[in-house]
Amino acid sequence: MSELLFKAINSVKDSEIAFCKFLSANDTGSTGAHQAGIYIPKNSFSILFDEEGKKGERKENYIDIEWQDDFITKSRFVYYGVGTRNEYRITRFGRGFPFLKDEYLGALFILCKKNKEEYSAYVLETEEEYEGFFSALGMTSVETNKIIESGFNDYELRNRLFNDYLRKIDGNFPVTIDVADKAREFYYAINGHNIRRISEQPDNEIIKWLDIEYELFKSIELYVYSDILKTPFDSVESFIQVANSVLNRRKSRAGKSLEHHLKKVFEYNRLKFTAQAKIEGRKRPDFIFPGEQEYVNAMTNIEIDNLTFLGVKTTCKDRWRQILNEADKIEEKHLFTLQQGISKSQLKEMTDYKVTLVVPKVYHNAYPKEYRNDLLDLKTFIRLVKEKQM
Structure with a gap:
């Protein structure tokens, strides 16, 4: 466990309240939006303010935030409720602030409230850190973008x-x-x-x-x-x-x-497929459509074009490259992931290697705007596979 991960986990456990999310294109400024800053969903207003913002008003609060146990920013918690806006953000990070850049898109942002005047924040970059964080706090990647409920509970x-x-x-x-x-x-x-x-x-x-x-x-x-x-x-x-x-x-x-x-x-959805098919080089791809036998027997271009490969990784910021050497006959790779946002540079690299991400529709807005049309949701992926199998 890295020292930074250890600090982040302990900070959450020692806090009055904590929040986490994957940084999206909207947060890092990749959308080109006028208003910069980290967006906080309305269901998590309590990490910023004691009371929920009211439509028609704007309120703000200036807070010192210690980042990575290393440096402090005098940032602003703000609620925009005037006109058509109805959102919470953290803004004003100072010149040279490192984390609102494209390369941090998809990184895990953690905000901890020690008390009304003390806040700490962490940004984790690797999938090993994500997994360590989620495992230690008893949560998953789908439980982000809201207040963290850590520890064992007996309500279940x-x-x-x-x-x-x-x-x-x-x-x-x-x-x-x-x-x-x-x-x-x-x-x-x-x-x-x-x-x-x-x-x-x-x-x-x-x-x-x-x-x-x-x-x-x-x-x-x-x-x-x-x-x-x-x-x-x-x-x-x-x-x-x-x-x-x-x-x-x-x-x-x-x-x-x-x-x-x-x-x-x-x-x-009545798709034909083989999970963990046995193919060349003792490789075991997650899913081959329409199946293992069709893959093994495929010789002509038409037969190969009817094949589809799908890898599965809960997060893929670093591990997406692992699928490149699977299912050699299939040039275009599909990868299903729950990852919420990846940087433009990584998405371009995926495109260059003919990797297409399949991401639940609700997470698409976390990706840079110019790459969203390249994403598939699960429904669209199923439709494309069905068309091949007709």
């Missing part, structure tokens, strides 16, 4: 569906696919099982599946580890062993669960 255990399931697992941690399947089952029980909704709104559905799955996962953690948490550790080594086990399970679960949910979306 009061849910009847969760309680029934926890009793059945008998203190053993279920495998990832079982948790993903059970999460969808609970989602259907609460919201109804609407196959048409999965076909017409797959982007929204998969995010909701991930949300309820992580609530279930945290409940399982609390249930399985409750006795361990109540018992003092006899050594630092035993504490580290348990902590590493928890963190590693959290990290490995995220990517696998996303693949499980995508597989279910593709099945509901």
Whole structure:
């Protein structure tokens, strides 16, 4: 764990309230908007002001923010409520401020309120730091852009569906696919099982599946580890062993669960595909459409053009290059990700390597405006694959 990540995690835990988001094109100024500054959604106004802003007024507050435990800016918290505007922002960072540049688009911004006069902020740049941060605080990348709710909570255990399931697992941690399947089952029980909704709104559905799955996962953690948490550790080594086990399970679960949910979306949409196909060089691509056998047998240009490759990575700011050597027969690569924003330079590099991102529609505005038309949402990707399979 890097020193900066360690400081960021501890700052969140020691704060009255904390917030995080991935920096978007709107934040970094990549959209060319007149108003510069970090946008804070209305659901998180409490990180800036004691009371919510009222339409028709403008209010502001000047605050010292310590960045990266390194330097301080005298910044402004401002609510714009006059005219057509209705938004909160953090502005005025001073000359030479490093983080509102294109290369930081997609970086994880964390703001911590110690008290009314003390704030600290951190910007994490690597996927390893994202994963470490989310794992330590018991959250996922889809739980950003709002106030952080960290730590173990017992509200999930009061849910009847969760309680029934926890009793059945008998203190053993279920495998990832079982948790993903059970999460969808609970989602259907609460919201109804609407196959048409999965076909017409797959982007929204998969995010909701991930949300309820992580609530279930945290409940399982609390249930399985409750006795361990109540018992003092006899050594630092035993504490580290348990902590590493928890963190590693959290990290490995995220990517696998996303693949499980995508597989279910593709099945509901009646796509032909193979997950983890066995192809050349013992490679195991996440998804090949229409399937492994079609890929292996493809020889002509027409047969190859009918193939589609899809890689899956929860975040891809650095790891997108890993898919370049997968599925050699397919020149254009598709990559599904939950990443909220990537810099222009990286997006240009992806374009040069013929990598097309598939991103839930709700996250498209986090990307630079000039590259948004190059993004696919999940619904559009499914339609394109269907057209090949007709």
